[in-house]
Amino acid sequence: MTALSPPSPDRAPARAYLSRPGPWLVAHRGGSALAPENTLVAFDRAVALGADALEIDVRRTADGAVVVFHDDDTARLTGVPGTIEARTLEEVGRLDAAFGFTPDGGATRPLRGKGVRVPTLAEVLARYPGLRLNIDAKPDEAALAEALAREIRAAGAEDRVCVGSFFDAQAERLAPLLPGCARYLPEQAATCHVMAALSGQAAEGCPSGYDVADLPHRMGEIEVVCPKVVEHFHGLGIPVHVWTVDDPVEMGELLALGVDGIVTDRPDLLARVLGR
Template sequence: MLPRDTFLQGLKPTLHIAHRGGALVAPENTLEAFRLAVEQHRTDMLELDVHLTRDGEVIVAHDDTLERCTDAEGPLAARTLEELRRLDAGYRFSPDAGRTFPFRGRGVRLPTLREVLRAFPSLRINVELKPDVPGAEDVLARLLTEEDALGRVCLGSEQDAIAERLVRVLPDACHFYPRDALAAFILTLKAGEAPPEDARYSVLDMPLYFGEVRLVDDALLKAAAERGKWINVWTVDDPAEMDRLLQEGIGGIMTDRPDLLRQRMDASGKPG
């Protein structure tokens, strides 16, 4: 049986986490972005999203539809893996607000989760299952088991129903809090009460701000530490906020600017 804390074993703040591989420096959720984050920016963890293709393969992508990131349109789930592999996943990426598109026509493709796991066999990965499709959790669980990757992934969904199904099929894996469970933890704490105990989830993947309210504070850090919970905040691209979070000792910083975060971490002299 896999120990529940396998994913968290040996982790020390603050982790450098490339959000979608670094969505502001390379085409998001592609091997090109992931390699850049790992090889140039020394990321500690990749954050990515997965969907099911029409033929039941687990592919890495954030959106339900294709037009924002590729040269195609329409729902991702309507296409087979073979059809999706033909698309240009670097087509829309522009580092300068549409003046240039440096990755167009360079063979950038949507990768499968299996490809990512094999490309980075020792790296920890934060995996969000996107579609609310009954049975998707079983497909994902089978893939992770086949790849012997359960000890290095933390799983979850924004939607509580999906997250609960993932816990059910993989009870011994690391799971991050879904939206409602996360809100319950934070809101009760903000009200001066003890947050509810929930052994299903080990990691709080959470926004740094809710509106104008900064959610990370001493009380949250203390409550999480007392309960053995890890905190990763998203999506932090401002250098001043990076510096502050590093001083606070946050568990991990998810960023679309892994280049900038690496600069700030190296300048701070802190491990990571």
């Protein structure tokens, strides 16, 4: 197993986020197989299991609040259709964030109606002051990027947050807003690096300035995280975190490969694999 590679000296503002030795246990949405995803219930459990970081998603309400929520539509998780973006914070606060959660394939819904709600980012930052957060800005909206940056700066949390987005434009938008935060590669930038690694090419033509490679283990028939890809990113001083891995055998194989972190819905299983 390899430790997290430190960023190059010109990336000094991000060094604090990456200073924790690896391999990391990163709880995907707090560990969504164990508790309602992206809720304080899930985050508390992940922390109790020894998570090194939480992977969370954020959206902006109609009145400008940043809340922790993944889906475009609220129906799957809360039982009520609609969007976060069309609701005020007060309206979001009335949603049951545990409505759809089941630990047993739908046989039971143990936390439905128990008052589990969608948390704000400010609540999460305040509740876990020493914990690292990997934050995915879901929509490609400038207003979300600006609101997210305000919340992180207000909490003084730049040194313990890694920010990014699936969308390359949003990821680039966040860079000048949060110069002290680590940033993970968005889709197109990551694809460029992976294709360069698999073809044995240098990285000169790929976007630079990113600090973490958050990659899927596989995409269809393609094994994305393989020795060539890990070697490529480690050669650039960029740690590799792999999502979303819930099988203990697969976890062990990836750790043997030298990945620096695993993002999982089963932090309990990964903790066991890591000997915690």
